[in-house]
Amino acid sequence: xxxxxxxxxxxxxxxxxxxxxxxxxxxxxxxxxxxxxxxxxxxxxxxxxxxxxxxxxxxxxxxxxxxxxxxxxxxxxxxxxxxxxxxxxxxxxxxxxxxxxxxxxxxxxxxxxxxxxxxxxxxxxxxxxxxxxxxxxxxxxxxxxxxxxxxxxxxxxxxxxxxxxxxxxxxxxxxxxxxxxxxxxxxxxxxxxxxxxxxxxxxxxxxxxxxxxxxxxxxxxxxxxxxxxxxxxxxxxxxxxxxxxxxxxxxxxxxxxxxxxxxxxxxxxxxxxxxxxxxxxxxxxxxxxxxxxxxxxxxxxxxxxxxxxxxxxxxxxxxxxxxxxxxxxxxxxxxxxxxxxxxxxxxxxxxxxxxxxxxxxxxxxxxxxxxxxxxxxxxxxxxxxxxxxxxxxxxxxxxxxxxxxxxxxxxxxxxxxxxxxxxxxxxxxxxxxxxxxxxxxxxxxxxxxxxxxxxxxxxxxxxxxxxxxxxxxxxxxxxxxxxxxxxxxxxxxxxxxxxxxxxxxxxxxxxxxxxxxxxxxxxxxxxxxxxxxxxxxxxxxxxxxxxxxxxxxxxxxxxxxxxxxxxxxxxxxxxxxxxxxxxxxx
Ligand code: ATP
Ligand code: MG
Numbered sequence: 001x002x003x004x005x006x007x008x009x010x011x012x013x014x015x016x017x018x019x020x021x022x023x024x025x026x027x028x029x030x031x032x033x034x035x036x037x038x039x040x041x042x043x044x045x046x047x048x049x050x051x052x053x054x055x056x057x058x059x060x061x062x063x064x065x066x067x068x069x070x071x072x073x074x075x076x077x078x079x080x081x082x083x084x085x086x087x088x089x090x091x092x093x094x095x096x097x098x099x100x101x102x103x104x105x106x107x108x109x110x111x112x113x114x115x116x117x118x119x120x121x122x123x124x125x126x127x128x129x130x131x132x133x134x135x136x137x138x139x140x141x142x143x144x145x146x147x148x149x150x151x152x153x154x155x156x157x158x159x160x161x162x163x164x165x166x167x168x169x170x171x172x173x174x175x176x177x178x179x180x181x182x183x184x185x186x187x188x189x190x191x192x193x194x195x196x197x198x199x200x201x202x203x204x205x206x207x208x209x210x211x212x213x214x215x216x217x218x219x220x221x222x223x224x225x226x227x228x229x230x231x232x233x234x235x236x237x238x239x240x241x242x243x244x245x246x247x248x249x250x251x252x253x254x255x256x257x258x259x260x261x262x263x264x265x266x267x268x269x270x271x272x273x274x275x276x277x278x279x280x281x282x283x284x285x286x287x288x289x290x291x292x293x294x295x296x297x298x299x300x301x302x303x304x305x306x307x308x309x310x311x312x313x314x315x316x317x318x319x320x321x322x323x324x325x326x327x328x329x330x331x332x333x334x335x336x337x338x339x340x341x342x343x344x345x346x347x348x349x350x351x352x353x354x355x356x357x358x359x360x361x362x363x364x365x366x367x368x369x370x371x372x373x374x375x376x377x378x379x380x381x382x383x384x385x386x387x388x389x390x391x392x393x394x395x396x397x398x399x400x401x402x403x404x405x406x407x408x409x410x411x412x413x414x415x416x417x418x419x420x421x422x423x424x425x426x427x428x429x430x431x432x433x434x435x436x437x438x439x440x441x442x443x444x445x446x447x448x449x450x451x452x453x454x455x456x457x458x459x460x461x462x463x464x465x466x467x468x469x470x471x472x473x474x475x476x477x478x479x480x481x482x483x484x485x486x487x488x489x490x491x492x493x494x495x496x497x498x499x500x501x502x503x504x505x506x507x508x509x510x511x512x513x514x515x516x517x518x519x520x521x522x523x524x525x526x527x528x529x530x531x532x533x534x535x536x537x538x539x540x541x542x543x544x545x546x547x548x549x550x551x552x553x554x555x556x557x558x559x560x561x562x563x564x565x566x567x568x569x570x571x572x573x574x575x576x577x578x579x580x581x582x583x584x585x586x
Contacts (some may be wrong), residue, residue, distance in 0.1 A: 001474070003513045006044045009033075010525050020219040022457035023151030025465050029529045031456075031473075038148025038156040045529065046452070048473035050159065053451045054138055056190050056470065057161045064183040066134040066163050071116045073140050077106035079115035083424045092143045094156075109142035114421045114443060117164045121439070122427035125166065131429060131439065132172040134180070136163035138448065150219070152449045153409065153457075159448035166422075166439045168429060173440040177416055180444045182585065184213055184412050189584040191451050192468025194458065195411065198224050199234035201308055202416075209416035214408030215454040224408045225390045229401030236405075237308040239390035242397035246354045246384065250376025255358045257341075257372045264367065266336020268301045271360065271369055278302075283353055283361040283373065285338040287322040287330050287345075290314050294322060294330045297387060298340055298349040300356065304389040313348060313385040337362040339370060340379040347379065350387040409454045410447070417441040465530030466552050469576055474511040476569060477531035481519045481538040491547070491562060492537045498566040508573055527552070533573065535565065 008030040018024040026032045031046030042050055058068065077095055080086040086093065086108070094109040110116065117135065125131065141160045148154050165176035181197070188195040193215050200210040212235055214224055226233035234240070265271045268279050282301030287294055288310060295314070299305050311319045324335050330345050331338045339362035340347055359373040375381060394403045421427070422438040429439055452471070459466045469475055476499060480492035492512060499510045511531060513522050519538075526534055536548040536557065547565050549572075550557035560568050 001044075001509075001511050003511060003515050006511075008043070008045055008525075008529065010528055018151065020150050020153075020457065021460055022153065022219075022453050025460055025528070026151055026453065026456050029465055031452075032152055034151075038145055038154070040152050040155060045473040049452045049455075049467070049471050050448060052471040052473075053191060053448050054159070054161075057187055057446055057448065058138065060183045060187045060190070061136045061161065061163060063186075064134075064179045066136045066180075066183075068137060069135050070137050071110070071113050071120075071139065073110055073142065075108050075110050075113075075116050077108050079119055079425070080108055083115050083118075083421055085115070092145065094142045094144050110139075111141055111143045112160070112443070112445065113137070113139070113162055114164065114417070114441075115425065118421040118425040118427045118441070121164075121166050122422070122425055125427075125439075126430060128168045128429050128431050132165060132167035132176055134163055134165040134176050134442075136161060136444075150221075151453060153453040154221070155449070158450070161446040161448060163444040165442040165444070166427065167441075168431070168437070169440060173416055173442055177414060177442050180414050180442070181211065184414060184444075184446070185585050187446065188213055188215075188411065188451075190580070191455065191471055192459070192580065193411065193451065193454060196224070196226065196233050196408070198226070198408070199232075199238050200413065200415075201235075201238055211414050212410050213412035213414075215411055215458060216406055217409050217454065217457050218407055219457060220407040220409040222408050222410050224406050225403050226406060227396040227399060227401040228404050230396060230399040232396055232398040232401075234390075236389050237306060239403070240397040241351070241386050241388065241390045242395040242403070243351045243386065246351055248354055248375065248381055248384065251357045251374055253357075254374040254377065255372035257370055257374075257378055259363060260360075260369045260371050262337075262367055262369045265369075266334070272301070275360065275369070275371070277360050277371075281356060281358070281360055283340060283356060283359045285340060285343075285362055287327045287338055288319055289322050289326065290316045290319050292318075294326060294345045296330070296338065296340065296343050296345050296347050298347060298353045299388045300350065300352045301360075303350065303352065303391070305350075305387060306389050309385070309387045310348065313387060331362070331364040333362070333364050333366050333368075337364060337366060337368060339364055339373070341370060341373060343379075347381060348387065349381050349384045351384045352388070354381065354384050409450065409457065411450050411454055412444075412446040414444045415442060417443050460530070463524075464528035467530050467532055468580060469532050469573065470580060472530070472532050474509045474531050475573060476508060476510040476533045476535060477526055477529070478510055478512040478535045479519075479522050479526060479537065480512070480514065481522075481536065483514055483516050485539050487542055488537050488539055491542055495535060495537065495547070495565055499569065502566055503570045503573070506570060506574065507577075508570065532576075533569065535569065 010030045011028045015027050032040045097104045138161045167173045197211045200212040202209040223236045225239035265274045279301035286297045307319045327335045360371045363370045419438040427439045428436045480488045534550045546559040548557040
């Protein structure tokens with residue numbers, strides 16, 4: 001491709017509305033342009049990177065035995081009513097009526113395709129003999145994200161690879177899951193990403209049933225916890241704190257319980273400032289609605305409650321913070337003054353609450369707290385649970401190491417679904433005895449665009465992007481320094497042609513910067529766009545019979561005799577591809 005014939009609108013200035021490096025660089029390098037909040041056009045360079053990621057994903061899906069199909073983005077809302085997700089998804093689900101002749105059809109734009117694929121399999125597969133099967137597609141997904149941001153990291157329309165496995169039993173599900181997990185490791189390695197599989201919310205199967213693949217990045221939207229000595233890693237929702245359940249008993253020595261006047265001090269910080277205590281001496285009492293019943297959740301003042309853990313501890317379907325009206329009904333006080341003493345609703349306490357001696361907590365009375373509150377005397381608990389977000393003070397739940405916090409970008413997710421959709425949509429199979437059972441399903445997503453954004457976020461320097469060969473829009477950038485110099489152009493044209501003819505089958509693709517522009521300008525753009533290998537053809541070099549070769553990551557260019565240049569390009573790229581391939585798990 002010739003630069004003059006494509007569309008690569010590079011920008012010198014940093015766009016003011018782009019907050020993070022990947023967004024800035026993808027705009028500046030002419031990969032994307034915004035259409036509206038959360039919607040972007042991929043320009044030719046950006047789209048080539050997307051297509052290369054897609055090809056890798058497709059290749060690995062096929063390698064692990066998944067079969068490609070293609071489902072429509074526009075789906076009947078009826079299926080979503082059957083699964084119940086029409087309500088669960090809330091505002092993120094884009095749905096509307098369309099007119100068909102004299103009737104209205106209610107449709108949704110698929111944010112994922114469990115409903116459609118389960119309905120398909122329910123109709124086409126009847127017997128255990130036809131299972132297991134895993135299908136996948138690469139399709140546009142729609143989600144009305146509340147806060148689309150960071151460029152193409154989070155958009156309302158994006159390319160997802162979604163795969164679904166169907167099997168007869170847990171063994172088939174586990175096998176499909178393990179194969180997919182392995183395929184994901186190969187995908188992200190081949191894309192050149194540094195990534196970490198982390199344990200995520202387990203859902204109905206429990207245990208080790210869901211992993212997210214995270215690319216560590218300061219600007220990542222997800223928070224993860226990982227051990228500094230073993231490979232335990234989990235998202236913060238899921239992360240265990242590694243604290244054993246304590247013995248519940250009243251402390252040997254305790255102060256008197258006292259009432260403290262705390263006007264307008266409804267937050268932990270305000271109370272601590274007012275009465276001079278440390279947050280870890282406070283019991284934070286949060287009123288939740290758990291399956292519509294009020295529950296008071298107790299965590300230490302310096303800890304954050306974890307709703308997923310609360311849901312698991314109570315085996316509940318829904319957990320949400322109570323509204324002010326409920327809080328007043330339950331505690332008799334406005335929000336900010338709840339405490340466990342004398343509360344009539346059920347108490348659910350975190351392990352770390354049990355050990356607080358002479359605690360400070362709300363008095364269930366406006367502008368009042370209690371000090372000297374102790375378990376066994378002032379309130380009682382039968383047991384305690386892990387109910388909070390892990391922190392870096394926590395021990396690892398798997399070894400003697402300790403936990404660290406990091407941020408990450410979620411590029412993929414694998415999940416053992418169980419029978420949720422197969423039951424709702426009647427995907428049943430007959431076993432050897434002609435008995436019917438719901439199929440066991442898994443679902444597996446990869447954000448194609450997000451891989452490109454995550455690469456831009458984690459692979460750049462102050463001058464611009466640095467692509468790995470595998471997903472670079474072009475592998476080679478050929479720069480004739482002066483397009484008015486006939487000799488230079490003749491040499492560049494012949495290199496351009498020979499790369500196509502001799503190395504095209506090896507996957508080498510080339511972009512020639514044939515613009516009439518100063519060398520300095522072209523070099524700046526070259527660094528910004530970040531094509532891995534640069535070949536520079538100039539009059540001075542040609543006089544010595546050489547052209548210059550420079551990798552994006554090298555400091556200096558090397559001089560290569562003109563007749564050897566295409567072979568050298570082929571050899572060096574092949575060598576680097578081999579090194580990249582060595583990092584891919586077998
Ligand atoms: P997130 O937590 O980031 O909103 P999710 O957990 O809702 O994502 P999944 O349903 O697991 O997303 O979708 C599979 C993959 O699709 C994600 O791992 C992510 O890489 C990608 N993805 C999800 N939402 C978006 C989006 N709005 N824009 C781009 N990619 C997305
Ligand atoms: Mg996810």
